[in-house]
Amino acid sequence: MKILVCISKTPDTTAKIAFKNGNTQFEENGVQWIINPYDEWYALIRAIELKEKDASTVLHLINVGGAESDPIIRKALALGGDEAIRVNTTNLSDSFYVASQIAEAAKSGAYDLIFTGKETIDYNGSSIGGMVAELLDLPYVSLATKFELNGTTATITREIEGGEEVNEVPLPVVVSCQKGVAEARIPNMRGIMSARTKPLKVVEPVAADTLTSIKSFELPPPKAGVKIISTDNMAELVRLLHEEAKVI
Amino acid sequence: MSVLILADQTEGHFKKTALEALSYGAKLAEQLNTTAEALVLGTVNEDLASLGKYGVKKVHHAANEALNIVDAQVYTKVIAEAVNATGANVVVLSHNNTGRAIAARLSVRLKAALAPAAVSLPDTSDGFVVKKVVFSGKASANVSLNTDIKIISLNQNAFKIAAGEGTAEVVSLNISVEPGKIKVTATDKVTGEIPLTEATRVVSGGRGLKGPENWGILEDLAKALDAATACSRPVADSNWRPHHEHVGQTGIAIAPNLYVAVGISGAIQHLAGVNRSKVIVVINKDAEAPFFKAADYGVVGDIFEVLPKLTEEVKKLKGIV
Missing domain, CATH: 3.40.50.620 (HUPs)
Structure with missing residues (x-):
């Protein structure tokens, strides 16, 4: 069994979001970087659990990014995984370009399973898994909440419109993971020590098209200010919601 | 074209x-x-x-x-x-x-x-x-x-x-369809509830409700407003409410017309999941709760007193009583 987990570097969930250069670039100054939570808590941990069950499993991690991704890759390796690949590029805003890099690496690795998080908390595209699957012509199960392996078949519970369904799919398959698939863990000392010596291969990107470009960013307009209503005047709150805000 | x-x-x-x-x-x-x-x-x-x-x-x-x-x-x-x-x-x-x-x-x-x-x-x-x-x-x-x-x-x-x-x-449209590799072996639809992402109104509870046994007053308000119910991450993590109700950065992101936050302080991760709501009402006993800064309407008070009163007034408006 060979598993590839895609991990992205994102700003910490509490990071202040600001932009620079005429709102064309994210202000990275003072930002703490983390492994995208969906990639770490669900995709990576489930893959580690599968390796714990079957020690012959080979677990690789892949990140598309510059050298500044290395600390989060080491952290991921401290949680588990045998080695990591970093595709060395800072061209990260177009999902097609990023997915093309992952697909290229995946082709030569002959993976049975490719895991991603359901989306990244920065670009929120939820596109990489589907794009990689299409590039490799593999089935894609999105928004998995449970993942079990029975030989060469995966049994996956996934979120659909208004509920869940159970899918059975032969490997290889691409799966995007979310809450339910695994429980987050923290790395232990042994993991942290061993991560230092695990291979982190840096490869150069392949030529791929960029289909989109970000023109500018915008922050939401500030709220006009809160209207405080006294606790003994709920009739007034209801009137405001009905007549002023027109939402009830 | x-x-x-x-x-x-x-x-x-x-x-x-x-x-x-x-x-x-x-x-x-x-x-x-x-x-x-x-x-x-x-x-x-x-x-x-x-x-x-x-x-x-x-x-x-x-x-x-x-x-x-x-x-x-x-x-x-x-x-x-x-x-x-x-x-x-x-x-x-x-x-x-x-x-x-x-x-x-x-x-x-x-x-x-x-x-x-x-x-x-x-x-x-x-x-x-x-x-x-x-x-x-x-x-x-x-x-x-x-x-x-x-x-x-x-x-x-x-x-x-x-x-x-x-x-x-x-x-x-006559298109030949090749069968896929995925077999669906079971389906479980949530019936009767309004799916959160589709709801136009949402009432959401946080730790301020003190325990899952207190959700009745929140559900009463939701019912009167014809709203879906949601919760903050600590509430889902404590298993007071099911995980699919968790809204926020690592839960689901929603953009209803009306979001009523009850006993939720408004951490930045929670706000990320709800700040595209058109109108936000915050009910919290702590006047310093950061959520008030993101709110359109606020009530500073004991939610156990405020909620039943608000529900009554909504019912009056809708002619339910």
């Missing part, structure tokens, strides 16, 4: 998200001076010609039963063929669970630029620029789609359904 809209169906019926996508696509077609056409896959129990009232001129229907199961790989091939057959240059889908899986694959198959989680009609004054959500709702980005064919995956509750008069011509 046309705008092709995937009107996705669940068990033969169109959901709100499909109608939002149709309304958006029709408006976009108007803007581009072209026609809007709908694509319907699988067996439906609704009158397809009536989709004309959302502004589509034609409805292409591939009634193949194999399409009643949403396998992104199978769907993508069929939609790509439909795009080629109709000559569409813009494809619109809903950014729901179904749409987000398909849009990504379709983008690769058609080599078409994709704007996922789009929240506005494109600006076509200089290219084709669509506003989308980034940083989990803390900001938006204006993304230029730089290919001939463009795909827009429209965020839920981002565009108002516009129904008028009109009948669409229904055309059956």
